[in-house]
Amino acid sequence: MNNIRKHAETELEILFNLEPEHLLIEFREEILNLCEKFGNSGQSGGSAPYTALSLSNIIKRLCLFESVTPILNIDNEWTDVYDETYQNKRCSALFKDSRDGKPYYIDAIIKKNQNGTCWSGMFWLSEEDYKSGDRRKMIGKRGYVKSFPFEPKTFYIDVIDVEVSKDDWESFIVDVKQLDEVKEYYNLDISDFREEKINEILND
Secondary structure (H helix, E strand, O other), X not given: OOHHHHHHHHHHHHHHHHOXXXXXXXXXXXXXXXXXXXXXXXXXXXXXXXXXXHHHHHHHHHHOOOOOOOEOOOHHHEEEEEOOEEEEOOOOOEEEEOOOOOEEEOOXXXXXXOOOOEEOOOEEOOHXXXXXXXXXXXXXXXXXXXXXXXXXXXXEEEEEEEEEEOOEEEEEEOOHHHHHHHHHHEEEOOOHHHHHHHHXXXXX
16 A cells, blocks of 8 residues: 555545535445545655545546547437437537538537626627627537547627516626637538628727
């Protein structure tokens, strides 16, 4: 038994005595074995922090069903889920339509409102667009992948939520220039009208 495992045993014993219902109790042996393996791996004072962080990050991503290497867009990564729509097996938020073959990431954009609340959904570029009643002018959460290998990335866009009528809320973007970074990474799901308007604002 090495010193790291001894340290881990002592700390976990204290933790679990203080919190008998702690959610990690069932993982006690696995954590101790991992600490022992880490202690036997010959880490130096310089490499230990980097290796420990890398280890924790990859375990987190695996436990959350996230990919740890870029998506390649090879045939065996996709499964047919419904009506010619394919879902990526390695990234559940990545889809493509077999009719046009364009992969899109459904969590490319997340709204963040004035209260700090975040969620997926559509938003307007302006009050003028909203008053037109044409919901095709809205920006959605979908981002089309420009190229592979691809690493999923989510952008948080600031919006103002407005109660336009009783219990009816709409979101309006705070700064259209925030979409500039999104457009660098994704092709947005927007009409020619919105594309032209966004570019006009970004280049102003």
